[in-house]
Amino acid sequence: MKGYLTFLILWTLKKSEMNGAEISREFEKRRGTKPSPGTIYPALKELRKNELIAMDKSKTYVLTEKGELELKSACKFFCKIFYDVNEMSHYSQE
């Protein structure tokens, strides 16, 4: 399963602003492994290029307004596709 990195970066930053290393640790909590530096930093750069996130002097990232809209839209999409995620959760615990 791939493809959720960008989405989760936005989601993570929505909950709390952080720098790259902190985001990486957040990923480690979620899935067990940190993304490689060659993954996370280019991803952040791309998000910044698209103005979905912004960086302050101390390299802390925040969601922009555009980023919020994008995230909301992505959440909507995600929840539609996985509308039955609760069943998945139960199933995995059988």
Next chain:
Amino acid sequence: MKGYLTFLILWTLKKSEMNGAEISREFEKRRGTKPSPGTIYPALKELRKNELIAMDKSKTYVLTEKGELELKSACKFFCKIFYDVNEMSHYSQE
């Protein structure tokens, strides 16, 4: 967002056995568009090669036992990564 196709095929087949066209329509319900034939059939072939699904004479697919185990494991992983999916759902409805 990519990478969830195989996972959702397994999940869909867990809920009910179907043929390729029916699986495609199930995807259409979830995300709005059907996967291309060049996507769904090679994916099914690969899953069959890995013995996660099986096909009967009428080309109806079912989860194998191995497929069930794999799916359960994938669900576990998925739910761990997206443990806060309910928040996402609420956020998308704000």
Next chain:
DNA sequence: AGATCAATATTGGATGTCCGATAAATATAT
């Protein structure tokens, strides 16, 4: 049976996604 439509299969390729290696910048400790 012949025509028509739906379903399946295959190929080649475009793009996405991510990593490892390496280097530079920055922070921390001694």
Next chain:
DNA sequence: ATATATTTATCGGACATCCAATATTGATCT
């Protein structure tokens, strides 16, 4: 201030993911 560790940045490339186009097979109708 110097050494050490952490964080950030960049490059090239491996592999995954998916599609459009095309061909074939199978079902359905007249």
